[in-house]
Amino acid sequence: MxxxxxxxxxxxxxxxxxxxxxxxxxxxxxxxxxxxxxxxxxxxxxxxxxxxxxxxxxxxxxxxxxxxxxxxxxxxxxxxxxxxxxxxxxxxxxxxxxxxxxxxxGFLAPGQWRARFVGSGSDEPHLLRTAFEVPRTVRRALLHSTAFGAYDLRVNDTPVDDAELKPGWNSYQWRVSLDVADVTALLRPGRNALGITLTGGWYTERFGFRDAAERFYEGPPAAAAQLTLEYEDGSVDMVVTDERWRWARGPVVSAGLYQGEIYDARLAVPGWGGPSFDHAQWNSVRFPVVPEATPTPRSAPPVRVTEHRSVERVLTSPSGRTILDFGQNLVGRVRIRVAGEAGHTITLRHAEVLEHGELGTRPLRNAAATDRYVLSGDGEEVWEPKWTFHGFRYVEVDNWPGPFTPEHVTAAVMHTDMPRTGDFTTSHPLLRRFHENVVWGMRGNFLSLPTDCPQRDERLGWTGDIQVFAPTAAFLYDCDAFLRSWLEDVRLEQRAAHGVVPMVVPAVIPQVPGLLKPVAAWGDAITVVPAVLWERFADHDTLRDCYAAMTAWVDVVRDRAGSALLWEEGLQFGDWLDPDAPPERPGDAKTDAGIVATAYFHRSAQLTARTAALLGLEGDARHYADLAERIAEAFRGAYITPHGRMMSDSPTAYALAIVFDLVHGARRQAMGDRLRDLVRAGGYRIATGFVGTPIICEALTATGHRVAASRLLTQTECPSWLYPVTMGATTVWERWDSMLEDGSINPGQMTSFNHYALGGVADWLHRCVAGLAPMEPAYRVIRVAPTLLDGLDDASVWHETPFGRAEAGWRRDGDEVSFHARIPPNTRAVVELPSGARHEVGSGTYTWTESHPLPSSPRAPLTLGSGLDAVIDDRTAYLTVLDAIRGVDAARAETFRRTTRWWRGRELREPLDKAPLPVLAAVEKALAELPAHER
The missing domain is CATH 2.60.40.10 (Immunoglobulins)
Incomplete structure (x- = not known):
């Protein structure tokens, strides 16, 4: 060989x-x-x-x-x-x-872009075309095109590619992406044609909430194209959008990302994109005023339809409506195949959930999410809207002609077409489904830019959401190019805001108070996301490109924090969507907003110092490292007692201090112990919001409390990660209780069933539970350090690193646990097994086996006088108590479940002190009947 x-x-x-x-x-x-x-x-x-x-x-x-x-x-x-x-x-x-x-x-030389932006001068969708001659043999034909709006381009009536909603969404004031295609094979000798379908897309959309929504970008949509023809003889011709183009209305009557699309097939213009079509009667194009942004080649993958899904069930609602269930909450649109009379209109309404059997549209707010198709009457017709997208699992079909056939409808799944690079699996069915929900949430919200939700009248690039989710995203998909592109817009928006990173990018909701004010955990996206791209992809260029923005952000916050270095003033979201916050006040968290803000101030200063060191800027590195240490000292002095108790005695506060490296030594361990106590006191139910949720399990396992982390992870009561799964969720929800246990939608006006932020815990599943993490950028050195969780029998991950495929995981068989790892060529790994054994290995495939008996002990007799901690730590005993109360008084059982704080040093009888004697007797009897075998 x-x-x-x-x-x-x-x-x-x-x-x-x-x-x-x-x-x-x-x-x-x-x-x-x-x-x-x-x-x-x-x-x-x-x-x-x-x-x-x-x-x-x-x-x-x-x-x-x-x-x-x-x-x-x-x-x-x-x-x-x-x-x-x-x-x-x-x-x-x-x-x-x-x-x-x-x-x-794909780029052009300075001055080589000669196309003019053309259009009808109105916001209505329309067609644009021109014809041209190809007099001799073409060696190569490159087509550059873009739009302020959304467009599709055809050469001789053939689409040039399969990209959707081109050119995507940028901060149009300064930047618009240029699409490039090789169309040599689509040309023919003699007469040829270029055709563009143009709609408003994001450019003409109304942004904002409810009645405050309004246009942000000014002017009607406009498109530009430039075809460069290189002939075999060395000569070059250009066909550009100019005064020779013509426009006309087409079958797309209206199109909006939020409202949906109306398509009248009777208005179709057969052959309009072909060379033989006579457009002499069409209208002369206009030259709309557009932003002075020179188009630059697209740097992120395009949006595409990546799969079609069949209808799983056809339902009839209580009101008699026909509803299609696709079995998966997804983002995209519906394709129909239908025949009927000319003028017959089919209406398709989309929603993520059903509420008491009817389409749950209230969370959509002002988004109609409704498509309408008017039949031409010309035999069987196939239609799929092209100028909108919806977040949905369910579609209500109205006015279908004749008997409905579900095989004639499919759902088209759309997102930015990034390569899949990772997955997590376990035999725990609910946790496996939860991880699938995380993946689907990312797919739906990585559409042109990282959005917060894909269904209601929002779909904005909220910086806080991607800040907490970026590590998970970088594991699941190759999103380096996607996030690099978005960070370009972040820097442009930040520069215009004098160093402040807006809450959303592009910053299109100026009517929202505080859009351009510094907000912790949201603005910190400019330091965190580039650091993630460096860690996961070795993207040094993004660190370099973002460095000035990182320092500008930290300096802005430094001014706000003042000499005390505590960021305690101004608008803050804090630990957004703490489960204890009222539905209409999602920012009312248990954790003081100043703790969150100052912790993030420290983290951004620390990341900026590390970036300066990587770039060889030693003076800056010392400056920001010193600043980070002084912020940490100020944080400890203001918010932590000498014995390790946070002034905000909440799980998020402790998790931030531990994971963000704000405490060390004995005090860190004391804080981990207190965090464990708080998690236990909460009945092992989630008590964190956007900021604390991705890191709480890491804080627990980092301080030796894997049992608490396991109980928290596998909890199914609300609030928990798995509660939505038990309710049929197929994506991660925005709220822990977006749907209440009775099947009704959360009463808050901000409720989404597809938000990826709370799925950020998946990064901990990848790195810590299955145990595959980068020790050096791009996984050049891999850390394999699995964490055994009592609630799982196994956990495995694979990840396509920039060097090749890596794998890690473990499986329990009784007291024996086998571990496996696959290390790609040109890398090495440091393996740390639960026993403390440490191995350094090169590329190859490895297995190890260790003995790790599940912890067990005889169950001591339990009574009403037993400690609350003893009961909650014994899951069987806890469920037994709950069932005993429920058997006598279901309402009291629910109150007991929701309100009991399971503190060490308190007896079980205390939260039951006003319970009727039958309830107490039932509890005593049930506890007495618990088996005494090991648990």
């Missing part, structure tokens, strides 16, 4: 995604090696580029294979190149040349 059979280099990735067009002249290069040779490490690599018929080779010494600097002359505008690599290992092994990756520089 030759070395090249044992070691293979994969085709290189050029840039930060798999797009064949790159936006940069010097795109970084990455490649993965596959080999069965153990502990394989790259010693060197050769990179070959072929351009303009000439081949050049560069040599790279060392193990670098992720985002390696482009080693050749910069790409010229529109230049194409073919790149391949070969590698050599430290063991002397070598690969052959990889397959080649072809890439084209």
């Amino acid at each position: 030759t070395d090249s059979d044992q070691v293979r280099a994969g085709a290189p990735r050029i840039g930060h995604s798999d797009d064949p067009f790159v936006p940069d002249a010097r795109p970084p290069l990455s490649w993965k090696t596959t080999t069965t040779l153990p502990s394989w490490v790259q010693a060197a690599a050769d990179i070959e580029v072929t351009r303009d018929g000439t081949t050049a080779t560069a040599h790279v010494d060392g193990p670098e294979s992720v985002l390696v600097d482009w080693p050749f002359e910069p790409l010229r505008p529109l230049e194409s190149a073919l790149v391949r690599v070969r590698v050599r290992g430290k063991d002397g092994s070598a690969s052959g040349w990889s397959a080649g990756t072809e890439v084209t520089a």
